[in-house]
Amino acid sequence: MLSFRILDFFIALLYFAGALSFLLGLIYSSKKTQDRSVIITATGFGLHSLDLVLKYSLGIGEILTQSQFYISLLAWSFLLIYFFLWWRLKLKFLSITAAPLALLVFTGSLAISPTTLPVPGPLQGLWFGLHIGSLFISMALLAMAFGAGVTYIYLNKKIKTKVRLGNVSKEIPSLQSFDRVNHLAVIIGFPLYTVGVLSGFIWAAFTWKTIFTWDPKEVITVIIWFVFAWLFHRRVSGSWRGKKPAQMIILIFFLTLASFVGINFFTETHHSLRP
Amino acid sequence: MEQRIYLFGLNHKTADIEIREKFALNGFNPINDGLIDKDSPVDEALVLSTCNRVEILYVSEKNFDEVEPKVLGGWSGYCRHDPELLRKHTYCYKGLEAVNHLFSVAASLDSMVLGEPQILGQLKDAYRKSVEEKTAGVIINRLLHKSFSAAKRTRTETAVSSSAVSISYAAVELAKKIFGELNDQKAMLIGAGAMAELAALHLINSGLKEIMVANRTPERARELADRFNGQSMCMEKMLDNLHKADIVISSTGSSTTIISAAQVKKILKKRKHQPMFFIDIAVPRDIDPDVNLLDNVYIYDIDDLKEVVEENLASRKEEADRAREIIKEEVIKFSDWLRSLDLSPTIVDLLSRGETMARKELRKSIRSLGPDADEATCRAMEQLAMSLVGKLYHDPIVFLKRRAREEGSSQKFIELARRIFNLDDEPMHQDTHQNRKERK
Numbered sequence: 285m286l287s288f289r290i291l292d293f294f295i296a297l298l299y300f301a302g303a304l305s306f307l308l309g310l311i312y313s314s315k316k317t318q319d320r321s322v323i324i325t326a327t328g329f330g331l332h333s334l335d336l337v338l339k340y341s342l343g344i345g346e347i348l349t350q351s352q353f354y355i356s357l358l359a360w361s362f363l364l365i366y367f368f369l370w371w372r373l374k375l376k377f378l379s380i381t382a383a384p385l386a387l388l389v390f391t392g393s394l395a396i397s398p399t400t401l402p403v404p405g406p407l408q409g410l411w412f413g414l415h416i417g418s419l420f421i422s423m424a425l426l427a428m429a430f431g432a433g434v435t436y437i438y439l440n441k442k443i444k445t446k447v448r449l450g451n452v453s454k455e456i457p458s459l460q461s462f463d464r465v466n467h468l469a470v471i472i473g474f475p476l477y478t479v480g481v482l483s484g485f486i487w488a489a490f491t492w493k494t495i496f497t498w499d500p501k502e503v504i505t506v507i508i509w510f511v512f513a514w515l516f517h518r519r520v521s522g523s524w525r526g527k528k529p530a531q532m533i534i535l536i537f538f539l540t541l542a543s544f545v546g547i548n549f550f551t552e553t554h555h556s557l558r559p
Numbered sequence: 560m561e562q563r564i565y566l567f568g569l570n571h572k573t574a575d576i577e578i579r580e581k582f583a584l585n586g587f588n589p590i591n592d593g594l595i596d597k598d599s600p601v602d603e604a605l606v607l608s609t610c611n612r613v614e615i616l617y618v619s620e621k622n623f624d625e626v627e628p629k630v631l632g633g634w635s636g637y638c639r640h641d642p643e644l645l646r647k648h649t650y651c652y653k654g655l656e657a658v659n660h661l662f663s664v665a666a667s668l669d670s671m672v673l674g675e676p677q678i679l680g681q682l683k684d685a686y687r688k689s690v691e692e693k694t695a696g697v698i699i700n701r702l703l704h705k706s707f708s709a710a711k712r713t714r715t716e717t718a719v720s721s722s723a724v725s726i727s728y729a730a731v732e733l734a735k736k737i738f739g740e741l742n743d744q745k746a747m748l749i750g751a752g753a754m755a756e757l758a759a760l761h762l763i764n765s766g767l768k769e770i771m772v773a774n775r776t777p778e779r780a781r782e783l784a785d786r787f788n789g790q791s792m793c794m795e796k797m798l799d800n801l802h803k804a805d806i807v808i809s810s811t812g813s814s815t816t817i818i819s820a821a822q823v824k825k826i827l828k829k830r831k832h833q834p835m836f837f838i839d840i841a842v843p844r845d846i847d848p849d850v851n852l853l854d855n856v857y858i859y860d861i862d863d864l865k866e867v868v869e870e871n872l873a874s875r876k877e878e879a880d881r882a883r884e885i886i887k888e889e890v891i892k893f894s895d896w897l898r899s900l901d902l903s904p905t906i907v908d909l910l911s912r913g914e915t916m917a918r919k920e921l922r923k924s925i926r927s928l929g930p931d932a933d934e935a936t937c938r939a940m941e942q943l944a945m946s947l948v949g950k951l952y953h954d955p956i957v958f959l960k961r962r963a964r965e966e967g968s969s970q971k972f973i974e975l976a977r978r979i980f981n982l983d984d985e986p987m988h989q990d991t992h993q994n995r996k997e998r999k
Contacts, residue, residue, distance in 0.1 A: 313718070443736060444851060446863050448870040450719055458739035460834065522831030525857045 286345055291335050298393050302447050303383035310380070313451050322376055325383045329363045332390070335359060355393035358420050359386045365424035373464055374490030377457050381431025412485035419480035422473040423540055429469030432539035433530035435461040440527055459526070467519065474516040481509055504543045564698065566657035566673055567649055568607075568614030569632050571671045574648040582638050582645055584608040584615070589694045594633045594838040595619075599620045605703070607664075607685040609678070611671050616661060618698045623653060626822065654672050655894050658702065662886045665706040665715040673875045674720040679710050701896065709889040713882040721878075722871035727758040729867045730838045730859065731765050737836050737857060740766060745772040747804035749797060750811035751783050754840050758808050763787055771804060773797035775811070798822065802829040808838045809845040820849040821854060840864070858992070896983065902963050906956055908982045913948035920944065956982075 302325030309317030336357065366382035369375055436533075439456055442449060484505075485495050496502060515532045518524040574715055591594050594617075595602035602737065603618035627730050631649065635642035649786055652660045663669045667678050686703045689695040695703070713722050723729040738744050748755050751774045759770055770789035774780035774997050784791035792800060801818070802806070813816060823846075827835065837858040839846045844860055851858050859867075870938075899905060921944045923939055955976060960971050977983055 313721075399919065422737065439736070443733065443857055444864070446859065448867065448874075451721075454718075454721065458735060458949045459737050469720075523828075525832040528854065 286340070287487045288335070294336060295328050295332045296387065296394065298324055298331065299383055299387035299390060301373040302328060302379070303387050304382060306379045310452055310455050313455055314351055318379070318455075321383070322370075322379055325363065325379060325386075326367070327375070328386075329360070329367070329488055330355075332360050334362070335454060352393050352396065354416065355396070355417075356390060358423065359389035359393065361424040362386045362389065362427055363418040365421065369465060369468070372423065372468070373461060375432075375457060375461055375465065377435070377455075377461075377558050378428050378465070380435070381427060383429055389482055391548055411490065415487055417480075418476040422476040422480060423474035423544070425469040425476070426533065426537045426540060427520055429466050429473070429533040432462040432465035432469075436466070436530045437527060437534075447535045463526055466533055469533060470473065470512075470516055470519045470529065474512050477509065481505055500544055504539065508536060508539045508543070511539070562692065563619060563621070563623075563626075564657045564702070565617045565619070565626055565630070565653055566614060566652040566660055567617065567627075567634070568612060568660075569645075569648045570612035570614075570648070570669065573650060578644070578648050579610070579613065581640050582613055582634065582648075583639065584613050587634075587637055588692055589689075590692060590840070592637055594630065595694060603699045604683055605637075605689040605696045605699050606853065609681045609683060610665070612669075614664070616657070616699065616702070623651075655890055658893055659886060659890045661702065662709045662885070662889055665710040666882055666886060667710070668713070668879050668882055672724055673872070673879055674783050676720055676722070679707070679758035683707070697900075697970055698897075698904060701974075702893070704753050705889060705893050708888055712889070716885060717878040719875055719878040719880045719882045722874065724866045724868055724875065725862070726840070726868055727754065727761050729864050729871070730758050730808075731761045732915050733857070733859060734762065734836055735765065736833055738805060741768070741806075742766045743768055744805040745769045745771065745803055746806040747773060747797070747801065748783065748806060749773050749794075749807065749809040749817070749845065750775075750841065752781050754841070755808045755810040756783065758838060758840070759787060762806065767806075771800060773800070798826075802826045804834045805833065806834070807846075808836065808840065810839075810841045811843070811845050813845060814843060816845060816847045818846045818850075820847045820853065823847075823850045824853060827853060827856065834923050838864070848884065897979065899983070900970050900973055902959060902973060905959070905977060905982065909956065909976070909980060910948070912980065912982060913952050914945070917944040917948045 302321050304315055305321035305324060309315070311317075311323055336353075339353065362382055363386050366378055366386075369378055435456060436459060439453065439459055439462075441447075442453060443459070488497070489495050511532070514538070515524070515529060519529055569579065571579070574582075585608050587606050589604035589606060589610070594615075595604050605616040607614045607616070615630055615634065617626060620627055621891070631642055632647055635645045660669070664971065665679055665682050667674050667676065670678050682703070686695065686699075723732045734741060734744070743761065744767055746767055746769070748759055748770065751772065763770065770787040772780045772784040772787070772791045772793055774783070774788060774791070775794050777791065780791035780793070783789075793910065798818075801822075807818075809817070823835070832855050832885075833856070834855040837846050837850060839855070839858060839860040842861060846858060846860075848858065848860070850856050880894065899908070921941055924940060925932060928936065959972055959976060
């Protein structure tokens with residue numbers, strides 16, 4: 285397992301270098317450094333994919349009960365969505381959130397001591413996979429839209445108040461492109477979130493023979509779902525654009541973060557990842 | 560024999576427009592107009608004549624006292640004006656000062672609008688002309704290429720040319736910050752003033768999809784719309800079509816506001832809250848400033864834009880100091896090269912390069928002999944290598960020395976030798992081979 289430790293270390297190192305060099309590229313307005321940072325992060329992502337595949341294929345059955353694996357997978361999905369948005373919208377800039385978040389969550393996965401989760405039965409595996417997969421993708425979309433939202437609000441304020449755009453602001457893409465990220469995150473993210481929540485209930489029905497257990501995680505998830513649904517409705521109907529959805533998505537991202545970190549680690553429930 | 564670089568010129572700082580007009584050198588040919596002697600192996604000249612500056616870069620072996628009357632005399636003679644008048648308005652730089660000035664001009668640090676990019680293109684044209692007319696030699700070739708790369712360095716390493724310094728361009732820059740590429744955007748011109756027209760032109764050049772023109776007199780609207788391939792309408796139809804426009808440039812002579820915040824709010828709903836950018840260059844203003852309170856609406860009036868431009872100019876001035884440092888470095892590099900054009904440094908470089916190569920190969924060969932190689936063999940091999948270097952470089956050195964003695968100048972050959980033997984460690988240009996392929 286030592287070889288995996290070395291691999292993990294390299295992945296974290298690449299994410300760190302990717303995050304740092306993008307920041308430097310931004311500060312010194314160097315396109316070249318920015319491009320290089322994306323290559324570094326992509327290399328880390330490639331190694332990370334290899335790492336996950338190897339761990340899965342070597343320890344099949346075993347690995348799916350390790351909380352470490354899921355957190356690492358979450359870091360991986362952040363970057364997956366980042367590269368997806370980069371390909372769709374040509375938005376390299378989101379590296380500013382993607383690389384540090386991936387670094388943070390990935391090193392977090394290394395830092396926690398391994399715990400064993402309840403093993404999903406063979407029949408329930410499908411629901412469980414759907415639950416984890418759709419929720420992780422929608423969380424990654426939320427994370428990217430969070431970065432886009434913060435930048436949107438910053439740049440919007442600068443243009444509205446007619447403050448001079450400095451060298452760093454010059455490197456920031458247009459407001460419209462960040463709004464597009466928000467749009468995609470809501471249009472794709474909300475249905476996925478719904479699928480994730482529903483499949484969770486179905487899985488719960490199979491595993492615990494009950495649908496809703498008043499687990500704090502479940503309560504907060506339902507609250508998030510309602511807020512998300514409202515945002516989804518406003519976006520689709522075309523009555524919200526720009527600042528408001530950006531603020532909303534920041535709120536939703538913080539709620540999911542609170543539910544993921546706060547509840548999974550600090551409470552004793554069946555969502556707990558605590559050792 | 561030493562060659563000297565001189566630069567004579569006048570610009571917007573030393574001469575006003577009447578003088579610059581009088582002494583413009585468009586169409587001046589340094590050979591035909593007697594500035595340099597066709598048969599002289601060393602004289603080189605380059606003439607740059609734009610609306611803000613007229614400059615002559617002159618390379619010769621002669622002293623300043625000889626060169627100055629010749630250049631200024633030729634110049635005023637060509638323009639048929641008084642040489643004394645010319646002398647009063649010109650500056651002259653010698654040697655590295657001239658190099659520094661030329662690099663600064665190329666980097667647009669000497670321009671009226673600091674950092675404006677046109678001057679580099681004009682300098683490139685001037686250089687092309689001098690090459691065609693065969694007045695550019697070893698020094699001017701190198702000098703101009705280095706000035707282009709120095710300009711490029713200042714542009715990439717400092718922000719001296721980065722922000723907009725004209726009102727219409729500042730508006731375009733803001734539009735891009737809001738909408739990104741303008742390929743899907745439509746604009747509406749309300750009123751047809753000259754500045755609005757200029758802003759529209761900039762927008763079109765930046766890829767704007769379509770333009771609409773609304774004006775009080777339909778004929779003028781039609782005329783302008785035709786020029787931009789757009790749609791024209793009378794003023795009454797303007798509000799009905801406003802929801803189609805992402806960018807609105809307003810410049811009417813109306814004494815009251817013509818678009819109110821309430822109207823914009825309604826229009827915004829019709830557009831499903833897609834962002835709108837109002838550029839109000841009319842005085843008094845055409846658009847209610849309160850529209851700025853609406854989400855997804857941005858408005859800049861003429862004063863806002865002027866402020867942006869002034870701040871940008873101020874930041875360019877700061878950046879210019881950093882750019883000047885870069886220029887200084889480049890001048891030092893150039894002076895190193897200039898010094899290497901003398902014969903003796905080249906001989907030293909040639910021999911030391913050969914020796915370095917020989918020592919490297921020698922080490923490899925001795926290593927391949929193994930640890931048992933005896934001292935005598937090693938010494939013999941060393942002798943062989945060193946004498947080979949001496950013999951191989953003997954003939955080129957003799958050739959260079961003879962040229963220097965017989966022709967008074969061996970610079971052409973020294974420069975060639977330096978390139979053949981790669982004494983300056985010049986990196987190969989990436990597109991070197993590409994060009995060759997294309998030419999085939």
